[in-house]
Amino acid sequence: MLPSGTTLPDRVRQWIVDTVQPEATILSVRQLKGGVSSPVHEVMLELNGEEKAVVLRRFDDADWLRSQPDLALREAESLRRASRAIGVQTPKLIAFEETESRCGTPAMLMTGLKGEVVLEPPDMSRWLNGMAKALVGIHAVEAEDFPWTFEPYCDASTMDTSSWSRFPDEWQTAAGIVTGNRPSFAKRFIHRDYHPANILWSGGEVSGVVDWVNGCIGPAGIDVGHCRVNLAQLYDAAIADEFLAAYRHYAGASFTYDPYWDLVTLIDFAYWPPEVYGGWTALGVTGLTDEIIGERLDSYLISLLKRFS
Structure with a gap:
């Protein structure tokens, strides 16, 4: 029993x-x-x-x-x-x-898979490289016939950050970019919810990737961007940029970076007033507040808009 x-x-x-x-x-x-x-x-x-x-x-x-x-x-x-x-x-x-x-x-x-989620790694570069290399392996799967396709979670045209952001005008600039012409992209099999809390580690190496309910066909930049905005909230934009550099290294010529997809995934998080993700606190992360998350989303936004200048 x-x-x-x-x-x-x-x-x-x-x-x-x-x-x-x-x-x-x-x-x-x-x-x-x-x-x-x-x-x-x-x-x-x-x-x-x-x-x-x-x-x-x-x-x-x-x-x-x-x-x-x-x-x-x-x-x-x-x-x-x-x-x-x-x-x-x-x-x-x-x-x-x-x-x-x-x-x-x-x-x-x-x-089940062996391993544990790691959100505060002893070796940041190894952690970022491991997540990036695993993601490249996922994107190499042939799956153009997969029946589910990527769609944004939020309508950027109705976003209003004025209640919490120091840069509401810049958010409207981002929304204008996202609602404009969508760039072309290579179709990939994507996880769609790729972030550190869905990655298991054992012995300092990635031992598994879980939570596949959102799997679909879409741009690799959506997975990269989704992980980056999580890293920007957990740490800062510099750590998000280091992850991007690692992914570009492992992906090589198979990936063309476009900051448009970073903005799409960022707006998914900024559409509602920012708050600390409950999955992080359940896994032992402390020290974050809703205000800190808002400040980090603002900072990440500014860093992305510079890429369009």
């Missing part, structure tokens, strides 16, 4: 057992830190006298499901496609439920 205090309903536990092997026994359940969009649990099973760890993700956000009812299917297909990445470990799909009929919500069951 499952120890008391766990949060998985009986029907979910039964689905896990039935999916993996009817003779399996659930030994323990542990909710993993960092996930804010949907609960993720590590489930330890006993199977034929051996222990086996699997990871369960349940999609319980009603608003998210209304807007994207195919979340489980999308992550399942993203995992299948991501498994082709060379030199990058990703969870392997075990099973998924696209509807709520079995588990009460759409659900994903996948293999």
